[in-house]
Amino acid sequence: MKRWPAAQVFHDPQSTAHTAGRLFSPRNGTQDGHESGFHLFVKGTNFQVNVWRALLRVREGSLISYKQLARLTGNPTAVRATASAVGANPVSYLIPCHRILRSSGALGGYHWGIDRKRAMIAWDSAHVECI
Numbered sequence: 001m002k003r004w005p006a007a008q009v010f011h012d013p014q015s016t017a018h019t020a021g022r023l024f025s026p027r028n029g030t031q032d033g034h035e036s037g038f039h040l041f042v043k044g045t046n047f048q049v050n051v052w053r054a055l056l057r058v059r060e061g062s063l064i065s066y067k068q069l070a071r072l073t074g075n076p077t078a079v080r081a082t083a084s085a086v087g088a089n090p091v092s093y094l095i096p097c098h099r100i101l102r103s104s105g106a107l108g109g110y111h112w113g114i115d116r117k118r119a120m121i122a123w124d125s126a127h128v129e130c131i
Helices: 013-023 046-056 066-072 079-087 114-130
Strands: none
Touching: 046 066, 046 079, 066 079
């Protein structure tokens, strides 16, 4: 609500069930270069949006470092700025920032908690192995 102070939120599972099913299916259509059919309005700087677009190119089940992500954005020396942009991602499941690790292989921090990051990585891996 902090990012959208004028928004009104209503609990209506019946109206949201279809969209939630599409969002949380194992293969939501963002893989292999296919678009998901979801359109998002995300608010950020040009640099952040560029990083978030690069996150969308990290394949399900893959893990890369912040340094590799910085290279993907065309800014190989902006590793810290890239990490900050990853941390500012407003929709972590749809823009998969959980697939980024420290160069050491450590999970690093995660805005929604390290246990959730670990679970999301496991979810990705399990679904890739099933295919």
